[in-house]
Amino acid sequence: MKKLLFLFVLCPLLVLANDKKIPSKIKDVTVYLSGAQIYRKAQCQLKEGKNELIFTGLSPKIEESSIQISGLQSVSILSMSYDLNYLEKAESSPQVKEWEDQILKIQHKTTMLKNTIVGLEEEEKVITTNRLVSADNQMLDLERVKQISTYYRERITAIKNEIFKTNLEINKFKLEISKLQKQLAEVNNAPEEEQGELTITFDAPIAANLNLSISYLVRDAGWIPNYDIKSKKLNAPIDLAYKAHVYQKTGKDWDNVKVTLSTGNPNINVSKPNLGTKYLNFVSRYAKRNRNTPKKKGYTYNPMVRQISGNVVDESGTPLPGVNVVVKGTTQGAQTDFDGNFVLDVTSGEELSISYLGMVSQEVPIYSSIINVQMEEDVQALDEVVVVGYGSQTKRSLTGSVGSVSMEQALQGKAAGVSIRGYNSNPRSQPLYIIDGIPMDGFTEGDLDESEIQSVEVLKGQEATVIYGNRGASGIVVITTKKSTMQDDLTNTKFVIKKPYSIVSDGDITAIQINTFQLPAEYEYFAAPIVNENVFLTAKLKDWEKLQLLPGEANVYYEGGYAGKTNIDPFTVKKEMTLSLGIDPNITVSRKQQRNFKSKSFTGSNRILDRIYDLEVKNNKSLAISLKLMDRIPISQNKEIKVDDIDTKTASYDKKTGFLSWELELASQKSKKESFSFQVKYPRGKYISL
Numbered sequence: 001m002k003k004l005l006f007l008f009v010l011c012p013l014l015v016l017a018n019d020k021k022i023p024s025k026i027k028d029v030t031v032y033l034s035g036a037q038i039y040r041k042a043q044c045q046l047k048e049g050k051n052e053l054i055f056t057g058l059s060p061k062i063e064e065s066s067i068q069i070s071g072l073q074s075v076s077i078l079s080m081s082y083d084l085n086y087l088e089k090a091e092s093s094p095q096v097k098e099w100e101d102q103i104l105k106i107q108h109k110t111t112m113l114k115n116t117i118v119g120l121e122e123e124e125k126v127i128t129t130n131r132l133v134s135a136d137n138q139m140l141d142l143e144r145v146k147q148i149s150t151y152y153r154e155r156i157t158a159i160k161n162e163i164f165k166t167n168l169e170i171n172k173f174k175l176e177i178s179k180l181q182k183q184l185a186e187v188n189n190a191p192e193e194e195q196g197e198l199t200i201t202f203d204a205p206i207a208a209n210l211n212l213s214i215s216y217l218v219r220d221a222g223w224i225p226n227y228d229i230k231s232k233k234l235n236a237p238i239d240l241a242y243k244a245h246v247y248q249k250t251g252k253d254w255d256n257v258k259v260t261l262s263t264g265n266p267n268i269n270v271s272k273p274n275l276g277t278k279y280l281n282f283v284s285r286y287a288k289r290n291r292n293t294p295k296k297k298g299y300t301y302n303p304m305v306r307q308i309s310g311n312v313v314d315e316s317g318t319p320l321p322g323v324n325v326v327v328k329g330t331t332q333g334a335q336t337d338f339d340g341n342f343v344l345d346v347t348s349g350e351e352l353s354i355s356y357l358g359m360v361s362q363e364v365p366i367y368s369s370i371i372n373v374q375m376e377e378d379v380q381a382l383d384e385v386v387v388v389g390y391g392s393q394t395k396r397s398l399t400g401s402v403g404s405v406s407m408e409q410a411l412q413g414k415a416a417g418v419s420i421r422g423y424n425s426n427p428r429s430q431p432l433y434i435i436d437g438i439p440m441d442g443f444t445e446g447d448l449d450e451s452e453i454q455s456v457e458v459l460k461g462q463e464a465t466v467i468y469g470n471r472g473a474s475g476i477v478v479i480t481t482k483k484s485t486m487q488d489d490l491t492n493t494k495f496v497i498k499k500p501y502s503i504v505s506d507g508d509i510t511a512i513q514i515n516t517f518q519l520p521a522e523y524e525y526f527a528a529p530i531v532n533e534n535v536f537l538t539a540k541l542k543d544w545e546k547l548q549l550l551p552g553e554a555n556v557y558y559e560g561g562y563a564g565k566t567n568i569d570p571f572t573v574k575k576e577m578t579l580s581l582g583i584d585p586n587i588t589v590s591r592k593q594q595r596n597f598k599s600k601s602f603t604g605s606n607r608i609l610d611r612i613y614d615l616e617v618k619n620n621k622s623l624a625i626s627l628k629l630m631d632r633i634p635i636s637q638n639k640e641i642k643v644d645d646i647d648t649k650t651a652s653y654d655k656k657t658g659f660l661s662w663e664l665e666l667a668s669q670k671s672k673k674e675s676f677s678f679q680v681k682y683p684r685g686k687y688i689s690l
Contacts, residue, residue: 020052020053020054021053021054021056022042022043022044022053022054022055022056023042023055023056023057024040024041024042024055024057024058024212024214025040025041025042026038026039026040026252026254026255026257027039027040027041027257027258028257028258028259028260029254029257029258029259029260029503030260030261030262030494031221031222031223031244031246031248031259031260031261031262032222032223032262032263032264032265032266033222033223033224033262033263033264033265033300033550034222034265034300034301035217035218035219035221035222035266036217036218036221036222036248036250037066037215037216037217037218037266038059038215038216038217038218038250039213039214039215040055040058040213040214040215041211041212041213041214042055042211042212042214043209043210043211043212044209044210044212045207045208045209045210046075046202046204046207046208046209046210047204047207048204048205048206048207049203049204050078050201050202050203051201051202051203051204052199052200052201052202053199053200053202054197054198054199055197055198055199055200055214056085056195056197057195057196057252058082058195058196058197058198058216058252059196059216059218059250059251059252060084060194060195060196060251061196061218061219061220061250061251062082062196062216062217062218063216063217063218063219064082066215066216066217066266067080067082067198067214067215067216068214068215068216069200069212069213069214070212070213070215071210071211071212071213072202072210072212073208073210074204074205074206074208075202075203075204075205075208075210076202076203077200077201077202077203078201078202078203079200079201080198080199080200080201081198081199082196082197082198082199083196083197083199084194084195084196084197085194085195085196085197086194086195096184096187099180099183099184100184102176102180103177103180103181103184106173106176106177106180107177109173110170110173110174110177113166113169113170113173114170116162116166117163117166117167120159120162120163120166121159121163123159124156124159124160127152127155127156127159128156194251195251196251198214217266218248218250219250220248220249220250220507221246221247221248221249221250222246222247222248222300223244223245223246223247223261223512224244224245224247224300224302224304224367224509224552225242225243225244225245225549225550225551225552225568226243226244226245226511226552226553226554226555227240227241227242227243227549227552227553227554227555227568228240228241228243228554228555228557229241229554229555229556229557229566229579229581230557230558231521231539231557231558231559231581232559232560233559234523234623234625235523236521237518237519237520237521238518238519238520238521238539238541238579239516239517239518240516240517240518240519240541240547241513241515241516242513242514242515242516242517242547242549243511243512243513243514244261244495244511244512244513244514245304245509245510245511245512246259246261246501246503246509246510246511246512247303247304247503247507247508247509247510248503248505248507249505249506249507250505251505252505253502253503253504253505254501254502254503254504254505255502256500256501256502257500257501257502257503258497258500259497259500259501259503259512260494260495260496260497261494261495261497261512261514262492262493262494262495263492263493263494263548263550264492264494299364299365299367299551299571300365300367300550301350301351301365301366301367302365302366302367302368303507304509305346305366305367305368305369306345306346306347306369307343307344307345307346307369308342308343308344308346308352308366308368308369308370308371309341309342309343309344309369309370309371310325310341310342310370310371310372310373311336311339311340311341311342311372311373312325312336312340312342312354312356312372312373312374312375313340313372313373313374313375314359314374314375314376314377315374315375315376315377316656316657317374317657317659318635318657318658319336319338319339319340319341320336320340320356320359320375321335321336321337321338321339321340322335322336322356323335323336323340323342323354323355323356323359323375324353324354324355324356325342325344325352325353325354326352326353326354326355327344327346327348327349327351327352327353327366328349328350328351328352328353328363329348329349329351330347330348330349332344332345332346332347332348332349338689339531346366349366350365350366351363351364351365351366352364352365352366352371354373354375356375358377358378359375359376359377359378360375360376360377360378362375367551367552368551368552368553368567369553369565370553370565370566370567371567372567372569372572374572430474431474431475431476431477432471432472432474432475432476432477433476433477433479434476434477434478434479435479435656453479453480455479455480456477456478456479456480457477457478457479457480458475458476458477458478459472459475459476459478493548495514495515497512497514515547517547519541519542519543519544520541520542520543521539521540521541521542522539522540522542522576523537523538523539523540523626524537524538524539524540524626524627524628525537525538525584525587525625525626525627525628526538526580526627526628526630527587527589527617527627527628527629527630528629528630528631529589529590529591529615529631530591530631530632533589533590533591534583534589535583535584535587535588535589535617535627536580536581536582536583536584537558537580537581537582537583537584538578538579538580538581539578539579539581540576540577540578541576541577541578541579542576544570544573544577545570549568549570550570551567551568551569551570551571552567552568553565553566553567553568554566554567554568554579556579556580556581556582558581558582563581563582563583564582564583566579566580566581566582584621586619586620586621587617587618587619587620587621587625587627588617588618588620589615589616589617589618589629590615590616591613591614591615591631592613592614592616593611593612593613593614594612594613594614605683605684606681606682606683606684607681607682607683607684608679608680608681609679609680609681609690610645610677610679611677611678611679611680611690612675612676612677613631613675613676613677614673614674614675615629615631615673615674615675616671616672616673616674617629617664617666617671617672618666618670618671618672619666619667619668619669619670619671620669621668622668623668624665624666624667624668625665625666626663626664626665626666627663627664627665627666628661628662628663628664629661629662629664629674630659630660630661630662631651631659631660631676632657632658632659632660633646633648633653633658633660633676633678634658634678634680634690635657635658640682640683640686641680641681641682641688642680642681642682643678643679643680644678644679644680644681645677645678645679646676646677646678646679647676647677647678648660648676649674649675649676650662650674651674651676660676662674
């Protein structure tokens with residue numbers, strides 16, 4: 001009898017030991033900019049020999065090739081397979097259990113209230129029965145009858161009111177139960193979620209208890225860099241909070257897990273590339289060459305962006321109008337306006353495709369709601385080209401001759417057949433210099449450092465005069481400057497978060513603070529009234545390189561208030577990082593064109609436009625400020641359009657870009673006026689985009 005009882009006691013243990021389904025729990029998560037590495041813990045008991053176990057409740061979005069098992073001791077794995085289970089119902093979530101518990105508690109309270117009503121009704125019956133005074137009863141005097149009547153009335157009224165209030169409480173509880181039951185019904189009637197299952201066959205030389213670690217990569221997770229920039233006052237250091245917006249839709253909640261953030265890419269191809277032989281042969285001149293559109297490196301798709309605004313400029317910083325900005329793979333797109341600005345709504349897609357005639361097309365991940373782009377000139381062509389006039393021709397189509405010389409030879413007049421004299425010689429004998437496609441009158445040797453020059457071409461003979469007329473009679477020197485390049489030195493950095501986090505699998509953002517920094521800053525106000533008649537406060541940050549920052553949006557707070565959003569992009573910064581801290585309404589700027597009745601006139605076949613602009617800045621603040629004021633003079637891209645009589649007054653003038661700049665110091669309640677002027681000549685009957 002004792003042996004039989006002992007066997008009954010052991011039965012539950014044997015069933016437990018032979019149960020093939022093993023639960024596991026997420027302990028650690030490494031979140032990459034795109035994707036995440038999950039680390040689970042599981043305990044299992046193996047008998048000697050072969051054991052097949054199924055690890056249930058895993059994510060349905062596992063990269064199967066990334067699964068790793070550790071903690072095996074002397075046990076070997078014979079086989080392993082990952083599958084999705086659509087049939088087995090997932091365990092109830094903690095929220096469902098909480099709702100069920102709430103319903104049960106409310107039902108208990110409702111029952112108690114109903115019991116209270118029953119007691120009150122019974123009391124009412126007793127009072128009603130005993131208040132009848134029959135003829136056989138002892139006669140009562142009038143005063144006694146009044147007392148009894150008052151008591152009955154007050155007590156019956158109190159009972160009725162108590163029953164009414166209790167019914168109100170019951171109805172209130174019924175509404176709460178109804179709401180909770182609807183929420184439960186939505187969960188219970190929802191389609192069954194797919195569950196990941198990992199089936200492993202172990203070979204154990206002896207019986208063993210294992211504490212296994214299971215790790216794997218999952219999709220639909222990542223983190224987005226985000227920043228808070230706070231400035232308490234002018235000349236105070238900048239407080240920079242580096243944050244991560246973590247999201248995941250992996251099908252499994254991460255409950256109270258240790259989080260590590262990584263800037264690495266787990267999907268990068270680490271295989272060594274193979275270099276093949278390049279074979280040349282004749283092809284049609286119209287044959288399309290294979291060419292990959294360059295992609296911005298270091299930028300990661302941000303699924304939370306719904307609208308993008310930005311600015312597109314060329315290598316010199318000049319705005320590009322008419323640039324096509326399209327969400328790749330969709331019909332969503334926009335074109336930049338005259339100042340290179342665009343706004344685009346995004347409902348789908350992960351990359352922007354940016355294209356413009358004569359520029360290298362770019363593809364940029366949608367990493368922020370503010371995306372600014374600098375485009376590069378497209379120098380690739382089917383035939384070798386040389387710059388002529390304001391465009392380009394194939395070298396074989398030139399009727400004159402083209403010579404390649406060094407800068408030193410060009411400036412010293414050593415190109416055969418071209419008259420090149422020094423700056424002090426007769427101006428009429430000066431060659432025409434074309435710098436990056438733009439004719440530069442009065443060019444001298446000191447205007448360009450030889451290290452800035454990529455190539456020098458010399459045009460002479462008929463070709464020079466056909467294209468440039470008499471301006472090319474003394475020869476033409478075509479100089480192409482070096483294009484600046486940006487190196488991507490992104491490293492894999494990990495941020496270990498000390499506090500555990502719970503992140504639900506719903507795609508919503510969970511904000512995690514990585515670190516806070518205090519950086520020295522130089523404050524300066526900036527205004528460009530031709531583009532925007534507001535004054536912006538900027539801060540130049542120092543020592544930012546060591547912070548391992550990534551491109552992302554930033555919330556700006558100034559003097560205790562929210563000032564707006566800006567963008568941090570360390571990949572486009574060379575030395576100092578300049579942040580825009582928002583608009584200061586206490587400083588005003590205006591730009592007005594002087595009324596001049598002779599601003600339009602005609603000379604022969606040409607039309608002449610005179611332009612004079614007055615700029616005024618006023619400081620209404622209680623302290624002195626430094627302000628950088630900018631404007632521009634147009635650059636002609638056609639030899640028939642001439643910009644002459646440029647008077648920049650006190651401004652610094654960049655002839656290549658046409659930019660004017662003033663560095664102003666303004667005391668409190670003081671104003672400053674500046675002005676500049678220029679003249680534009682162009683043929684009658686034509687229109688220009690002035």
